[in-house]
Amino acid sequence: MLDVKRLTGGYGGTPVVRSVSFKVEAGTMLGILGPNGSGKSTLLKMLSGLLPADSGSVEIGGKPISGYSRKAFARQVAVLPQLQADAFSHTVYQTVSLGRYPHQAGLFAGWTDADERAVQKAMDQMGVTKYRDTEIEFMSGGERQRVFVAQALAQEAPVLLLDEPTNHLDIAHQQQLLDTIRRQATQNGLTVVSVFHDVNLASLYCDRLLLMNRGEVAALGTPDEVIDEQKMETVYAARVRAGMHPEIPKPQITLLPANEMGHEKVIIRKSDFSVSGEYVHLDSRMPLKTVSSAVYRAGAGWFRHFVNRKVGAAYITDDAEAEMRNWLHETGFPLTQTVAMMTAAMTEDAVIGEYGPPDAPIVICVTAGVGNAVDASLGASRDVYAGTINTWVIVNGHLSEEAMIQGMITATEAKAKAMQTEQVLDPLTGTVATGTSTDSLLISATQTGICYPYAGTVTELGKAIGSGVFECTAEAIRRYRRRKADLDGSGRWS
Numbered sequence: 001m002l003d004v005k006r007l008t009g010g011y012g013g014t015p016v017v018r019s020v021s022f023k024v025e026a027g028t029m030l031g032i033l034g035p036n037g038s039g040k041s042t043l044l045k046m047l048s049g050l051l052p053a054d055s056g057s058v059e060i061g062g063k064p065i066s067g068y069s070r071k072a073f074a075r076q077v078a079v080l081p082q083l084q085a086d087a088f089s090h091t092v093y094q095t096v097s098l099g100r101y102p103h104q105a106g107l108f109a110g111w112t113d114a115d116e117r118a119v120q121k122a123m124d125q126m127g128v129t130k131y132r133d134t135e136i137e138f139m140s141g142g143e144r145q146r147v148f149v150a151q152a153l154a155q156e157a158p159v160l161l162l163d164e165p166t167n168h169l170d171i172a173h174q175q176q177l178l179d180t181i182r183r184q185a186t187q188n189g190l191t192v193v194s195v196f197h198d199v200n201l202a203s204l205y206c207d208r209l210l211l212m213n214r215g216e217v218a219a220l221g222t223p224d225e226v227i228d229e230q231k232m233e234t235v236y237a238a239r240v241r242a243g244m245h246p247e248i249p250k251p252q253i254t255l256l257p258a259n260e261m262g263h264e265k266v267i268i269r270k271s272d273f274s275v276s277g278e279y280v281h282l283d284s285r286m287p288l289k290t291v292s293s294a295v296y297r298a299g300a301g302w303f304r305h306f307v308n309r310k311v312g313a314a315y316i317t318d319d320a321e322a323e324m325r326n327w328l329h330e331t332g333f334p335l336t337q338t339v340a341m342m343t344a345a346m347t348e349d350a351v352i353g354e355y356g357p358p359d360a361p362i363v364i365c366v367t368a369g370v371g372n373a374v375d376a377s378l379g380a381s382r383d384v385y386a387g388t389i390n391t392w393v394i395v396n397g398h399l400s401e402e403a404m405i406q407g408m409i410t411a412t413e414a415k416a417k418a419m420q421t422e423q424v425l426d427p428l429t430g431t432v433a434t435g436t437s438t439d440s441l442l443i444s445a446t447q448t449g450i451c452y453p454y455a456g457t458v459t460e461l462g463k464a465i466g467s468g469v470f471e472c473t474a475e476a477i478r479r480y481r482r483r484k485a486d487l488d489g490s491g492r493w494s
């Protein structure tokens with residue numbers, strides 16, 4: 001739909017944009033990225049015909065833009081320039097209506113139903129209908145921006161050129177605007193070229209990205225191809241980390257501040273844990289990098305509060321995560337900083353130990369209930385009962401991603417060995433159990449101090465995790481059994 005070949009141009013003699021070539025297919029979105037002054041707006045002005053090119057060509061629908069009359073071009077291309085500070089004294093309705101001028105046959109031609117519908121639809125899409133009769137000079141920057149996007153949409157041109165359309169918009173309106181434009185591209189075949197400052201928004205919404213650097217193309221391709229850590233760091237001269245969006249497979253970048261903010265050194269000790277009949281709680285004072293299979297906030301994250309909550313043996317709920325969230329909220333834990341597990345075992349019986357280097361130990365905490373022990377190798381079908389081994393491994397050190405996962409494997413193997421040593425049997429199969437059906441594991445690290453690249457069983461860290469989880473689990477099983485024996489003897493927990 002849009003074909004740009006070796007486009008060069010700028011202001012006066014010096015070209016600002018140099019030999020830029022790309023194509024945009026109908027129904028797709030191209031995002032233009034690049035540092036300040038890299039030539040993004042200049043390129044967009046050349047595509048809009050506002051700035052003549054020194055050399056090269058821009059074709060729309062197979063025809064050079066110079067071949068279109070002004071009005072015919074406006075029927076093909078709608079443009080949203082960078083938001084201007086000054087606004088004219090027009091109402092929202094009048095401003096959006098201006099978008100219809102390329103469809104008017106002559107100066108005195110009548111306003112048609114199609115014009116009215118297009119204006120109404122565009123105002124609705126941008127959520128500005130309620131300001132219909134407000135003069136735009138009295139509106140906020142974000143509100144005005146939405147009015148100008150509505151004007152461009154009312155134009156109903158097959159090509160839309162946008163310069164920083166989300167400028168001034170809050171996150172809800174950014175989402176609404178880009179969702180609308182994306183829908184127009186996918187459903188109605190709109191071709192969109194948009195300048196973005198926000199690399200992450202561009203990655204989420206665009207099919208392809210064009211990364212500009214000093215007026216030239218630094219990269220052109222899918223978001224996966226363009227959003228590369230090294231490329232971003234070189235072009236923007238900023239320290240970044242690239243990773244995938246948590247919900248959809250699109251790359252996102254995060255800035256790395258120069259000073260290690262929030263990385264005050266803390267040493268986690270056994271004495272930082274508080275244990276009651278209600279829950280085990282570790283308040284680490286600083287967020288710890290964590291991977292877990294917890295009920296609340298499972299997966300990867302940074303957390304300060306670690307909770308292992310006691311629930312009754314008959315605990316049942318349709319949505320354990322939501323129930324846990326409510327409980328945490330009512331109990332006063334900050335939800336964004338807390339990761340939480342649950343257990344039917346007695347939390348007072350938690351076994352907590354320090355292993356490895358005494359000045360920066362690996363702290364392990366285990367609660368065990370093995371009434372529901374399972375031999376994982378036999379895959380027998382069974383009912384699920386409460387009875388869980390919850391294991392926390394807290395490392396005073398810096399773990400690589402690999403070490404995080406290896407630490408989980410090492411801990412699981414050590415737990416299975418403790419089950420074997422303590423001769424915990426699967427009641428269904430009569431064989432030695434390897435765990436229970438609802439076990440949970442958490443590994444956290446301060447990410448300061450000693451670097452641990454690996455945590456396999458022969459590494460220093462692996463040895464501390466292996467022996468520590470084994471000892472703590474075996475002791476937790478013994479405590480559980482003593483409780484059970486007391487219960488069986490007296491008919492109640494002692």
Ligand SMILES: Nc1ncnc2c1ncn2[C@@H]1O[C@H](COP(=O)(O)OP(=O)(O)OP(=O)(O)O)[C@@H](O)[C@H]1O
Nearest residue numbers: 010011012016034035036037038039040041042043
């Ligand atoms: N009207 C103008 N006259 C002369 N030079 C200009 C004009 N507009 C922009 N420039 C220069 O062209 C270069 C590229 O500017 P442009 O606005 O295209 O960059 P950009 O990538 O859009 O930047 P930003 O991210 O800051 O909006 C800059 O060095 C700028 O100073």
